[in-house]
Amino acid sequence: MRRLLLAALLSAAAYVEAASTVVTAVNMPAWLEREGRTLPLSPSLALQPRDTIRTGPGARVRLQLPEGSEVKLGENAVFRMENLNLSDGRTSPFQATLEVLKGAFRFTTGLLGGERKRQVDVRIQTITAGIRGTDIWGRSDEEKDLVCLLEGRIGVSREGEPAQEMSEPLSFYVAPRGKPSLPISKVDPDKVKNEWAPQTEPQAGQGLTEQNGRWTLTLARVKTQKAALEWYDRLRQAGYAAKIRSGDGHAVRLEQLGSEADAKALGQRLQTEFKTPLAEVKKR
Numbered sequence: 001m002r003r004l005l006l007a008a009l010l011s012a013a014a015y016v017e018a019a020s021t022v023v024t025a026v027n028m029p030a031w032l033e034r035e036g037r038t039l040p041l042s043p044s045l046a047l048q049p050r051d052t053i054r055t056g057p058g059a060r061v062r063l064q065l066p067e068g069s070e071v072k073l074g075e076n077a078v079f080r081m082e083n084l085n086l087s088d089g090r091t092s093p094f095q096a097t098l099e100v101l102k103g104a105f106r107f108t109t110g111l112l113g114g115e116r117k118r119q120v121d122v123r124i125q126t127i128t129a130g131i132r133g134t135d136i137w138g139r140s141d142e143e144k145d146l147v148c149l150l151e152g153r154i155g156v157s158r159e160g161e162p163a164q165e166m167s168e169p170l171s172f173y174v175a176p177r178g179k180p181s182l183p184i185s186k187v188d189p190d191k192v193k194n195e196w197a198p199q200t201e202p203q204a205g206q207g208l209t210e211q212n213g214r215w216t217l218t219l220a221r222v223k224t225q226k227a228a229l230e231w232y233d234r235l236r237q238a239g240y241a242a243k244i245r246s247g248d249g250h251a252v253r254l255e256q257l258g259s260e261a262d263a264k265a266l267g268q269r270l271q272t273e274f275k276t277p278l279a280e281v282k283k284r
Helices: 002-018 189-199 225-237 260-274
Strands: 022-027 030-034 037-040 052-055 060-064 070-073 078-082 094-108 118-124 127-140 144-158 161-166 171-176 208-210 215-222 243-247 249-257 280-283
Touching (some): 037 225, 094 189, 118 144, 127 189, 161 171, 215 225, 215 260, 225 243, 225 249, 249 260
Parallel strands (some): 094 118
Antiparallel strands (some): 022 208, 030 037, 030 052, 052 078, 070 094, 094 127, 118 127, 144 161, 144 171, 215 280, 243 249
16 A cells, blocks of 8 residues: 555656646645545646645645646635646647636736637536636635636636626626526625635745745654654645655654745644644754
8 A cells, every 4th residue: 555655656756747737835735636546735746637636624725837827726625637738838729627626716827828828618617717818716615606807808608508708807707506697797806805815825824835845844753664654644644745754763744835934833733633743843
């Protein structure tokens, strides 16, 4: 079993060089599901078609797509990537189908990706939004599916209803469960800024891990490999990308934390939740 887990980890790490849709930031807990295996999500992991990401309470995830756009996910989300190609959008369109099965998300082209070619469909349960270059926010929950256009233009459709175009910033489309879609409306910008956007924004100072994060958090230092593996397995199953560093004993730790504040906040949380014996913070 441990050999399978190690093989999965090595496969995921090796794929970073081949693929170009990469995890750039994570507020844990979060998981990657691939071909029947489940791994804790961490920065620098590259994604493959049909990968599923799940996030836990308080979690955030940020992804960098190959043509320069970003996807951000909120807590308790389920997100899947389908039909993903590796084009950077310079000469041929980047193509992908992104499925938001649960939770809040944001898709942003950004300044660097604004001129790239893309053909992206975002499915928010019952809504499909066709994207050619834009900034949108959406959410799927037990009551409804929602997509809000922040900038650009999208086409929205729902099975059994006419497709519609959205080009007015801050316009949003709602599909209630078991009922016809509501007319397209405008949302107050303060609601987007203060209520919606924070649901998908990575939380700096709250245990954020990043690609270039240089802080480590040691949670246990034990004499035997067996004791180290017990902590390792427990943390990773719970969505925390623990690693074992061996030398004078075995240290179980989390790496790539973005700041000292992130490391300390996560250490306090894990000591409370898992009764970890340590919460030692150090910069690499």
